[in-house]
Every structure is written in C-alpha cells, then in structure tokens.
Amino acid sequence: MIISKKAIEPYLTKDGSLIRELLHPDQQSVKNQSLAEATVPPGVTTHLHRHLRSEEIYHITAGCGVMQLGTAEFEVKAGDSVLIPPGTAHAIRNSGDDDLLILCCCAPPYRHEDTELL
Numbered sequence: 731m732i733i734s735k736k737a738i739e740p741y742l743t744k745d746g747s748l749i750r751e752l753l754h755p756d757q758q759s760v761k762n763q764s765l766a767e768a769t770v771p772p773g774v775t776t777h778l779h780r781h782l783r784s785e786e787i788y789h790i791t792a793g794c795g796v797m798q799l800g801t802a803e804f805e806v807k808a809g810d811s812v813l814i815p816p817g818t819a820h821a822i823r824n825s826g827d828d829d830l831l832i833l834c835c836c837a838p839p840y841r842h843e844d845t846e847l848l
Contacts, residue, residue: 731758735767743768744845745776745821747832755839764839770795770830775823778848784836786814788822793830796823819848 738750747768751757754764770776770793778798788797794807798821799814806812806822814820824830834840 733758740769744842744847745779746774747776749834751840760839762839763835763837766834766836766840767791768832768834770822770824770832772824772827772829776821778819778821780817780819780846780848781814781836781840781844782846783816783844784838784840785816786820787833787835788812788814789833789835791831791833793824793828794826795830796825798822 733752735750735752738752740748740750743749747770750767752765752767753760755761789811790806790808792808794805797804797806797812798819799812800818822830822832
C-alpha cells in the first residue's frame with residue numbers, strides 16, 4: 731500500500747497543529763498504530779496536552795523547535811526523534827523561520843478523545 735501525502739487533506743488537531751493522517755485505521759488497513767505529519771508554522775506553539783493511552787513518537791523531518799516533555803524543555807532539529815510515553819504532558823514550539831515538520835507515530839492509533847488539553 732502506498733499513500734501519497736498530496737492526496738490527504740490536512741486538518742487542525744486539538745493541540746493546534748495542522749495534521750495529515752498518512753496512515754490511520756479509519757482510512758487504511760493499518761490496525762495498531764497511526765502515522766501523521768504535523769506542520770507547526772514559525773513562532774507557533776502547540777497546546778500543552780497529553781494522550782491517556784497512546785505512546786507517541788515525534789521524528790523531526792524539517793525545521794527546529796523547543797520541545798516540552800513533562801517538566802523538561804529541550805531543543806530539537808531535523809533528524810531528532812522524541813519518545814512521548816502515555817500520560818506525559820507535551821508541546822512543541824517552532825523556534826525557526828521555516829515550517830517545523832514532524833512525523834508523529836501513535837500506538838494505539840491517534841484519537842481525538844484520547845487527547846487531553848492541559
């Protein structure tokens with residue numbers, strides 16, 4: 731199965747990022763995880779939130795930012811990956827001049843109802 735990013739309409743998630751669901755059980759035959767690309771424009775910070783059930787991985791593919799993970803805050807850039815355990819508060823700020831692009835993998839798959847804004 732091949733999915734083209736260009737064929738997927740983006741939408742705004744509860745955390746304020748623009749998301750393209752590349753692979754999700756509601757759309758394709760994937761069952762246990764989801765893969766999305768998030769776009770965070772320059773100067774924008776996503777809302778602090780957590781996922782009650784999902785473990786999430788952020789892989790930065792372009793740009794740079796400042797990640798808040800629990801009580802820690804650290805810089806991230808293209809090529810970095812961040813593990814976000816279930817129940818861990820997190821947000822990310824684009825600290826650069828270009829879009830921050832993040833591949834987001836969730837297991838179990840992303841669901842709005844699993845996202846709690848803090």
